[in-house]
Amino acid sequence: MEPYKKHESIAALMNRSNVDTDQIIPKQFLKKVERSGFGVHLFHDWRYNDDGTDNPEFELNKPAFKGARILVAGDNFGCGSSREHAPWAIADYGFNTIISTSYADIFYNNCFKNGILAIKATKDQLDKLMAEISANEGVRFVVDLENQQVITPAGNGFSFDIDPFRKGNLLSGLDDIGLTLKHEDKISQYEQQHKQTYPWLWV
């Protein structure tokens, strides 16, 4: 995983709530056995017309949002299916930051496993960011994870909370499994005790 660095980028606006993972990556694209190449299918059913051309009505197709790395979206983003193809598609498309008021649990976990910073804003903070983008499409925000800051030209920035463990992993790009295996002795110890307490699970 790439370490997450402070960056300035265009912020794209998706003013919809309850965006579900079936929309983020529709099921017809879940048959691949690789992790890569899902970006072209991100939001497929909204993004493309039936003939495969771009749907100009879809917000992320606006020229002003091209190259955006920050996605500002409505409440309860990423609800529904657990498919990790959703954050794979988001990251492959080019986003590394999402800002919303809330996320579905599984999706939220999946983001951090894939180098995506999912920032939780208050309703008021989010409304202000959305208004700033609407008034000035193509506006660039700065995201500074180290200092937990979002900075915007119109001064609608804010500082955000994040679990220190998730923050550390994003900043270092560390692999979760490697971290867990540092506790190998404790896992083995637990397993020995588990065999004694629940012997029927080991026959």
Next chain:
Amino acid sequence: MKKTMYEKIWDSHLVVDATGQAPLIYVDRHLMHEVTSPQAFEGLKLSGRKVRNPHSILATMDHCVPTKNRDLPIADPIAKIQIETMAENCRVNGLNLYDMKNPNNGVIHVVVPEHGFVHPGMVVVCGDSHTATHGAFGALAFGIGTSEVEHVMATQTLPQKKSKTMQVVVNGKLSKYASAKDIALAITGKIGTAGGTGYVIEYTGSAIRELSMEGRMTLCNMAIEAGARAGLVAPDEKTYEYLKGREFAPSGQYWDQALAYWKSLPSDEGAVFDATVTLDAADIAPQVSWGTSPEQVVGVDGCVPAPESFADEIKRTACESALAYMGLTANTKITDIPVDLVFIGSCTNGRIEDFRIAAEVTKGTHVAKGVTAIAVPGSYHVKQQAEDEGLDKIFIDAGWEWRDPGCSMCLAMNGDELTKGQRSASTSNRNFEGRQGKGGRTHLVSPAMAAAAASAGHFVDIRNL
């Protein structure tokens, strides 16, 4: 200190709780299917790691498998690769796989309970959000992403944040033909798809105790639709009766030992939950979803709501876009909505009890003109049981298609799908835009409601049949 069932399971599975790190919890059972596992196996291989406890894993093929002409090669070449990859990954790692041709094959969350693979008090994971189903046994069961699938294979543990607890109390008696599905939809309607976010729900109350194990599975299955990490029902005599004698259930000297442990699991009297929601079962009419989110539901005796009936601006906008997508007009009576296709099946409603009730409603009727109705058992065992009881004949005589098991139209990955503008009555769990095919319009209902809609050609209030 008085503990909830969730807290008891959490505490007994905590492996490491060090400061500055997410707590590590131990995983007893790991369930798998072909869609969310290949990239995890690839990751494991690339890092030179091995599956730590192959015996903790049970795998099936369900999402992409055809539900007819199983003897022919899979037509979709990409699905074929996924199926073959699953078989190869299980072979190389020595995992127990119920492949497409195996008599135990079926939808993972239907197959696993049939074999008694999940017991009360376990921690159970699967790369599938409907893993919550197994909470019906008093197991902490939840969906995970593919990176986490790899993590569990390598370490048998998972870094987890402790959830808050929510008690959903359902007392009273359900009306005739109202079911666990209607309770699940009514709860989602009441608290919303984000209402349970950050929580594990425990379902309590007399109406929950009355439910069969199949009904409890349907209920817990949809905990995720209310945003919850997991749903739980305390084990009782029904649970023990269900498990006894199944392949992976404890036997002999171990049965009594396991039983004593299981009986210690229910929440202590007076344990405190972080939130409580109460419903009266008698108030729950058979539910029908009208929109594109499982929270957009109404009783069958109701009408499609008008956007202006929502005070909340977000809900009002969501209603407007849902009505546009669904091709519905505000204030239309639910019973005036026609259907083109009826689907009974899925990990929500693909069990024997579901086909029994649907057959009871279907018996002596015929599928309405212009309607296609398909019955997809959740597993080969469900299919066999139904055939032993003569249920298949009732469906076939009424003009239904009687298929082989699989996820089928629940998420329409296997070629079973709606075409643009087609409207379904579906016993599955999600009515998101495009879920059952691009432009398809899904109405979530119980099996009895689906069966009644098939013969009428529109929704009907089954309480009046």
